[in-house]
Amino acid sequence: MTQPNVLILMCDQMQAKRMGFVDGVAHTPNLDALAAEGVHFTNAISVHGQCVPSRCSFATGRPPHETNVMVNFGFHGHCGTLTPRSRTFFHAFQEAGYTTAHFGKSHLGAPLRTLGFDVGECLDGHFPPGKEPIERIRVREASKAAGGDGHTAQGRKKSCHYKALDEGLAWLENYQPGDKPLFFMFDTNLPHPPFHWETEWKDLFKPEEMVWPKSYYEETFEGKPSFIESHARGGPHQLESEEQLREEMAQYYTLIAAVDKACGRIIDVFKQKGLWENTIALFFTDHGDMMGGHRLRRKGTMPYEELYNIPCIMKLPKGRAHKRAVIEEPVSSTDLPGALLELAGIEPSGPFADSDIVRALQREAPSGEACVFFEHYAAWWGIHPFYGARTATLKYVRYYGDDDFEELYDLSRDPDELHNVVDDPDYCEQRKELASKADAWWRRTGGRSADYYESDEFKEGVNP
Numbered sequence: 001m002t003q004p005n006v007l008i009l010m011c012d013q014m015q016a017k018r019m020g021f022v023d024g025v026a027h028t029p030n031l032d033a034l035a036a037e038g039v040h041f042t043n044a045i046s047v048h049g050q051c052v053p054s055r056c057s058f059a060t061g062r063p064p065h066e067t068n069v070m071v072n073f074g075f076h077g078h079c080g081t082l083t084p085r086s087r088t089f090f091h092a093f094q095e096a097g098y099t100t101a102h103f104g105k106s107h108l109g110a111p112l113r114t115l116g117f118d119v120g121e122c123l124d125g126h127f128p129p130g131k132e133p134i135e136r137i138r139v140r141e142a143s144k145a146a147g148g149d150g151h152t153a154q155g156r157k158k159s160c161h162y163k164a165l166d167e168g169l170a171w172l173e174n175y176q177p178g179d180k181p182l183f184f185m186f187d188t189n190l191p192h193p194p195f196h197w198e199t200e201w202k203d204l205f206k207p208e209e210m211v212w213p214k215s216y217y218e219e220t221f222e223g224k225p226s227f228i229e230s231h232a233r234g235g236p237h238q239l240e241s242e243e244q245l246r247e248e249m250a251q252y253y254t255l256i257a258a259v260d261k262a263c264g265r266i267i268d269v270f271k272q273k274g275l276w277e278n279t280i281a282l283f284f285t286d287h288g289d290m291m292g293g294h295r296l297r298r299k300g301t302m303p304y305e306e307l308y309n310i311p312c313i314m315k316l317p318k319g320r321a322h323k324r325a326v327i328e329e330p331v332s333s334t335d336l337p338g339a340l341l342e343l344a345g346i347e348p349s350g351p352f353a354d355s356d357i358v359r360a361l362q363r364e365a366p367s368g369e370a371c372v373f374f375e376h377y378a379a380w381w382g383i384h385p386f387y388g389a390r391t392a393t394l395k396y397v398r399y400y401g402d403d404d405f406e407e408l409y410d411l412s413r414d415p416d417e418l419h420n421v422v423d424d425p426d427y428c429e430q431r432k433e434l435a436s437k438a439d440a441w442w443r444r445t446g447g448r449s450a451d452y453y454e455s456d457e458f459k460e461g462v463n464p
């Protein structure tokens with residue numbers, strides 16, 4: 001069999017549960033069909049709850065503190081991004097003879113051609129200092145070409161989605177499958193805020209019918225770091241009103257419907273060209289959105305499921321069997337590239353060699369051993385460094401900066417993360433075991449103290 005093609009469909013800030021086949025509310029017929037054809041990872045965990053660190057880690061297979069990209073560039077004086085010297089799994093596909101194409105957002109901070117792509121266009125809304133003018137001009141052009149005014153954030157975001165889709169589809173339609181397999185990535189900045197209505201689906205989602213998360217009503221903030229409550233009550237993550245949340249949630253669903261439609265159009269071209277059967281397809285996102293969970297909105301700074309559990313569907317190429325259609329063991333966003341390489345018959349090396357995902361596809365039942373790690377240093381909304389470990393049933397978080405705090409949730413009993421059991425004697429063993437795994441991971445992978453990450457040396461961004 002010839003080497004399979006690879007299709008990555010990536011979106012921005014989508015919660016794991018907002019797919020029709022999961023929550024029964026979302027309008028995602030194409031993602032529902034993709035999941036029916038492939039494998040749904042219910043406990044896919046993003047390594048970081050913000051765009052740039054999460055995306056740079058996906059590209060490199062390494063956690064944010066290894067890439068030295070721990071903050072969105074520009075926040076709190078941090079300048080770390082990927083550079084033309086960074087090694088990505090896009091390079092690995094390119095070197096294996098793939099035609100590599102990327103359309104849409106990248107947010108990686110280095111030109112796509114230096115990161116392993118042959119063709120494509122980067123339509124980021126943000127770029128590091130020094131690269132801004134070119135990027136802004138491009139974004140404005142994209143916005144104007146799509147009928148926007150070229151200036152408002154909303155107009156830019158919406159027009160980037162449609163421009164990336166139009167250009168990606170145009171390129172695909174002209175693409176002549178030859179001897180080389182195809183690696184194609186469509187990366188949309190929807191459903192990232194500021195939210196707006198995608199009017200095609202407005203009638204499907206009535207603000208008054210939106211169901212809010214349990215933790216919106218039941219969160220007492222007891223057992224949580226004090227900054228969480230202050231962020232929720234009058235702080236940077238506060239919801240202004242219940243009406244605001246209802247409207248944002250309904251808008252969010254229409255943006256997700258637009259993402260789904262775009263994915264369906266790209267999949268249709270793969271089918272028309274006879275590529276689909278022999279294609280590995282991956283749908284996922286960089287992180288979620290609090291969307292009212294724990295009375296919080298947006299992202300960064302907090303370790304909860306609304307942000308860290310991400311949607312993840314993988315369709316395997318023809319001839320590749322999988323034992324389960326639903327994989328419950330946790331998998332990390334940094335393990336996805338290694339799995340794509342392995343499924344494509346390319347030996348994963350370096351940071352890409354650690355992925356357990358292909359083994360998980362071959363297991364009859366979930367492995368109780370699986371444990372993945374995640375981290376955060378700072379976001380626009382504040383500096384609250386933490387790292388943690390996540391198994392299928394437990395989440396442990398250690399705040400290693402000024403917050404100096406621990407959280408432990410038994411997700412099998414408390415999926416809404418309302419009861420921190422870190423001091424509960426019944427969980428003494430689990431706490432010890434998970435804390436030790438998280439600390440060992442942090443040390444083994446070169447994690448440092450919060451002081452170091454506040455130093456000018458680090459902020460200036462020395463990237464491997």
Ligand SMILES: [Ca+2]
Nearest residue numbers: 012013051286
């Ligand atoms: Ca993002």
